[in-house]
Amino acid sequence: MKLTESTRNEIGMPVVGFGTFQLSDDQAEYSVTEALKAGFRHIDSSEAYYNEEGTGRGIKAAGVSRDELFVTTKLFPAPVKNYSQTDKNYSQTIETLKNQLKQLQLDYVDLYLIHAPLSELRMEQWNAFVELKKLGLAKHIGVSNYNIATIKEILDAGLAxxxxxxxxxxxxxxxxxxxxxMKENAIAPIAYSSLAPLSTWRVEEGQGGEVLAEIKKEGQQIIKEVATKLEVSEARVLLRWGLQHGYAVLTKSSKPERIRENFNLFDFEISDNDMERLNQLDQNQALAWAAGGLDPMAAPPLK
Known part of the structure; x- marks a missing residue:
């Protein structure tokens, strides 16, 4: 299938989305507006980003018709201010999305995700997600940072x-x-932190980009070689690599020129040979969550 700016995946999600992680409310407002002006129609947010009011203002300011937009947000499985508090139960999960919709100034989200399988109440939360879809508050429901075991937990329970x-x-x-x-079970894959292999990823103090930097060096040379051959940025190579693997990808920047550049992923293609060179870099090593000292892909004990 030829990838274009209008390509959407099996749940109707535009395959290139704009993420809002690590943006302040004001940055989110400005950047989301700029992203929508640049052609993005997929916005990715989360309760845990503390910027959904700004994201909502940015969506509104851009003036794009709601039926053209695909908006994703996420439930953090426990109170985000203090993870030691009690995990969210069924009714709290329902109320969380209702509150998020107020902040986003939306009647519904296109996709609602459980941010990670960190809660012992995750099955109760998933039942609430099923109800939220029935209520029309989320058109589609899914998960984030789930591995095979935690996905199977849902399927084995006979739930949606x-x-x-x-x-x-x-x-x-x-x-x-x-x-x-995920492919065998028709679960749409979405990539985050596509740019984690780069030396320029999360370089500001406290963002964690320096963690595991030593294991990225070999890959950086190969990524650079592919980018030079294609005459595109290394960031665009990594995003395009994700697209060619069938993933939707997320980009993020607060700079208008970078926002526009990262949306432009459709006028080049990585050859099969260079795709394989990039594939060979796999170390099965998470970088983004390692930066925070947490790995939600390691499944908690199933209850």
Missing amino acids: KPEANQIEFHPISAQVELTRY
Whole structure:
């Protein structure tokens, strides 16, 4: 299938989305507006980003028709201010999305995700997600940072399957078995932290980009060689690599020129040979969550 700006995946999601992680409310407002002006029609947010009011203002300011937009947000499985508090139960999950919709100034989201399988109440939360879809508050429901075991937990219970799983995905963390499993079960794959292999990823103090920097060096040379051959940026190579693996990808920037550049992924293609060179970099190593000292892909004990 030829990829174009209008390409959408099996749940109707535009395959290139704009993410809002690590943006302040004001940055989110400005950047989301700029992204929508640049042609993005897929916005990715989360309760845990503390910027949904700004994201909502940015969506409104751009003036794009709601039926053209695909908006994703996420439930953090426990109170985001203090993870030691009690995990969210069924009714709290319902109320959380209602509150998020107020902040986003929307009547519904196109996709609602459980941010990670960190809660012992995750099955109760999933039942609430099924109800939220019935209520029309979420058109599609899915998960994030789930592995095969935690997806199977839902399927084995005979519940509605997740329609999508958003995971860290880049050449160093290619998630081969999980990707195959999602394809077999028609679960749409969404990539975050596609740019984690780069030395320029999360360089500001406290963002964690320096963690595991030593394992990225070999890959950086190969990524640079592919980018030079194609005459595109290294960031665009990594995003295009995700697209060619069948993933939707997320980009993020607060700079208008970078926002526009990262949306432009459709006028070049990585050759089969260079795709394989990038595939060979896989170390099955998460970088984004390692930066925070947490790995939600390691399944908690199933209850």
